[in-house]
Amino acid sequence: MERERNQQYAIRRGNPGDAEAIHALYHSLIGVPCGTWSEEYPSRELVEEDLRTQEVFVMEGGERIIAAIVSEESDEFDEMAPWYPDVRRWAQLSRLGVARECQGRGIARRMLAYAMEQAKAKGCDAVRFLVGAQNLPARRAYAGFHFDVCGEADAWGDHWLCYQKRL
Secondary structure, three states, X not given: OHHXXXXXXXXXXXXXXXXXXXXXXXXXXXXXXXXXXXXXXXXXXXXXXXXHHOEEEEEEEOOXXXXXXXXXXXXXXXXXXXXXXXXXXXXXEEEEEEOHHHOOOXXXXXXXXXXXXXXXXXXXXXXXXXXXXXXXXHHHHHHHHOOEEEEEEEEOOEEEEEEEEEO
């Protein structure tokens, strides 16, 4: 365990060869208290689509993927909350997952910070994402970023808080 704690983690862009590992990571998180994932979501097909059409970032620890996040430019969330009205280009962040045995080490915050840096470098003005209202560990992890909670939404059978932040 000590070796794992001292291990260096590297974040990189995901590629199609990572689909199985990312899908396995996501499915290992089904049933995590406060989580919203199921056998159907996120599906292997969705992971493959993300890798083809979106920016996917992964963190490797040793020789395996221990975290993943998706950054996309999408209008899917447009009607869910009163987002910043002056933002022209959003990065929509989703599917942030960290291996159970690596949780509590600031990895989710590092992944989120990295995705936001990449979005800013691409010319996005702000980021937005949804957090399960009952997901207190995620909400605590993100608190240091001082996101604006601009609304709440019910979708996909869950209740969500709508987070946004200017870059």
